[in-house]
Amino acid sequence: MLKGFKNFLMRGDVIVIAVGLVTALAFSTLIKAFTDYIINPIVARFQGRDSPGLGWQLGEEGNNATYLDIGQFISALIYFLVFLAVVYFLIVVPYKHYQARRGVTVFGExxxxxxxxxxxxxxxxxxxxxxxxxxxxxxxxxxxx
Incomplete structure (x- = not known):
């Protein structure tokens, strides 16, 4: 049973997926910091000086639970798009190129x-x-x- 588990872990696919996952998590942290500290302040600035962000207060003033924060949604959307672009251009494109050199077609039509x-x-x-x-x-x- 342990030999089978070892063979499973040592397969090339598992290693490639593990490396890809770790790389994606590292990029995720970097891009999250970019959206939190660069994009969010820019988006919040469009709302005005006294506002906590770009959005509307639906309930009692100052209650964060009823604040409809469109700025955070825009930030999450930008995060998602940047993250996917980074994964595509830094992981998928080089992997496709590497596999093409080996004669294997991946992510094809x-x-x-x-x-x-x-x-x-x-x-x-x-x-x-x-x-x-x-x-x-x-x-x-x-x-x-």
Whole structure:
């Protein structure tokens, strides 16, 4: 049992995923600091001098629980977009390039699909002989076109 666990841990996929996760967490911390200390003050400035941020007070003045903070939402949206851009350009693009040099296509365009005549599922691979949802027989790819 321990030998199987060791083999699982030493697979290349697990190591790649672990490195990617650690890298993503490090970038997440960096980008969170960017949005908290650079973007949030800029967004809050648009509301005005005495306001806690860009938004509206829905209840009693000074009650943070009823403050609709649009600035924090904008900040979270910017954080999300910057984080995904960093992950894409610093992890996905180099990984695609590395795998292409090895002759492996990753993150490519999906293959052609067909619609199952029985259940109308639209994402059945064109070469499939059975539907993955209702298991009905599929016509051959050449007859479907």
């Amino acid at each position: 999906p293959g052609p699909v067909k619609t199952c005549p029985a259940c109308l599922a639209e994402d059945i691979p064109e070469a499939a002989t059975k539907c993955r949802y209702c298991t009905s027989q599929q016509p051959p790819a050449s007859a479907h076109a």
